[in-house]
Amino acid sequence: MARYVVDVMPKPEILDPQGKAVLGALPRLGFDDVTEVRQGKRFELELAGEATDEALAEVRKMAETLLSNPVIEDFTVHVEGASQ
Amino acid sequence: MKVGVVTFPGSLDDVDAQRAVRIGGNEAVPLWHGDHDLRGVDAVVLPGGFSYGDYLRAGAISRFAPVMTEVVAAAKGGLPVLGICNGFQVLCESHLLPGALIRNDHRKFVCRDQKLKIENSRTAWTASYQEGQEIVVPLKNQEGFYVADDQTLDRLEGEGRVVARYVDVNPNGSLRDIAGITNERGNVVGLMPHPEHAIEDLCGPGTDGLGFFTSLAAATLSA
Numbered sequence: 001m002a003r004y005v006v007d008v009m010p011k012p013e014i015l016d017p018q019g020k021a022v023l024g025a026l027p028r029l030g031f032d033d034v035t036e037v038r039q040g041k042r043f044e045l046e047l048a049g050e051a052t053d054e055a056l057a058e059v060r061k062m063a064e065t066l067l068s069n070p071v072i073e074d075f076t077v078h079v080e081g082a083s084q
Numbered sequence: 085m086k087v088g089v090v091t092f093p094g095s096l097d098d099v100d101a102q103r104a105v106r107i108g109g110n111e112a113v114p115l116w117h118g119d120h121d122l123r124g125v126d127a128v129v130l131p132g133g134f135s136y137g138d139y140l141r142a143g144a145i146s147r148f149a150p151v152m153t154e155v156v157a158a159a160k161g162g163l164p165v166l167g168i169c170n171g172f173q174v175l176c177e178s179h180l181l182p183g184a185l186i187r188n189d190h191r192k193f194v195c196r197d198q199k200l201k202i203e204n205s206r207t208a209w210t211a212s213y214q215e216g217q218e219i220v221v222p223l224k225n226q227e228g229f230y231v232a233d234d235q236t237l238d239r240l241e242g243e244g245r246v247v248a249r250y251v252d253v254n255p256n257g258s259l260r261d262i263a264g265i266t267n268e269r270g271n272v273v274g275l276m277p278h279p280e281h282a283i284e285d286l287c288g289p290g291t292d293g294l295g296f297f298t299s300l301a302a303a304t305l306s307a
Contacts, residue, residue, distance in 0.1 A: 010186075013233075014186065014231060015186070015189060015229070015231075015257070017186070017187040017188065017189060017190075017191045017229075018187065018191075020191070021191055066140070066144065066145075066148070067140070069141055069144065069177065069184055071176070071182075071183060071184040071231075071232070072184045072186060072231060
C-alpha cells in the first residue's frame, strides 16, 4: 500500500475569499504578524501496491480531471514519505 | 417542445424549473442524474441547488453523473442547454462554458432581487428578449463569483457571448459584472440568477424571467 498526496491551491491571481476570512480572524486572536493566508486542499490517496512512477502519473491524472479545476487551481502530487 | 430538467441529489430548484418550463409553453420532462438517458428531449435545464452537497467544488462531482455524459455529448451536437446557478457551475466544470465560479468576494450568501441587462438575445434561451433589455429576477448564491483569465473575458465580450450582466449592483464580485454567458454556438447558456423564480405575479419580483422559457419556441420559429 502506498500513499500519494495531492495538494491543491487556488492560483495566485485568483481571489481566495476563504483565505481572506482566515487572515481577518488571526489578528483578532493576537496573531498580528500574518500578512497573507491562502487556503487550499490536501488529498491523501492510498493505492494498492508499491509506489511507482506509473501510479504517480495516474494520481496526477486524477488531480487534473477531478481533484482540481485547472481554471482556478494549481496542484502538486507526491508520494507520502518520499523525499520531494 | 420537450424540455428535460435534471434532478441531482441536492438539487433544489428542479420543480420550480419544471413549472417554469410548463408556464413557458413547453412540456417538462424530469431527468434523473443516475440515468444514461435524455428521454428524447429537445432541450435540457440544469437547475439550481447544491448538487452532491457542493462537495469538492460546486458542480465538480455532478459533472461526472451518468446523465451528464449524455448532456455534454448532446450539447456539443447543438442541443439547447440552460444551466441556472448550480447548473451554471456544472456547465463550467464540464468545460461546456469557459471560466469558473468561486465563492462570493464578500464571503456571504446573497439573496436579492437583481437587475440584469440582457446583452445577447440570439441564444436559444434569450430570443424572447430585446438586446439591452433590463429585467429583474431573484439571485441567491454562495459561489457566484464568475472568474476567467483576461484573454477569455476579452474573447467572451468580443464575440458577444456575455448573455447577461449585473446592473447597479455587482452582488458577488463577478469579473466585468458577468451574470451569464454562452458558448460559441449559442445553444449552451449559463446564468447565475434565477429566472425560474420570476414567472408569475403571485410570488417573486414579477414575470421578467419567463422569457428564458418562452425563447425556445421563438428561436425555433425564427430558425
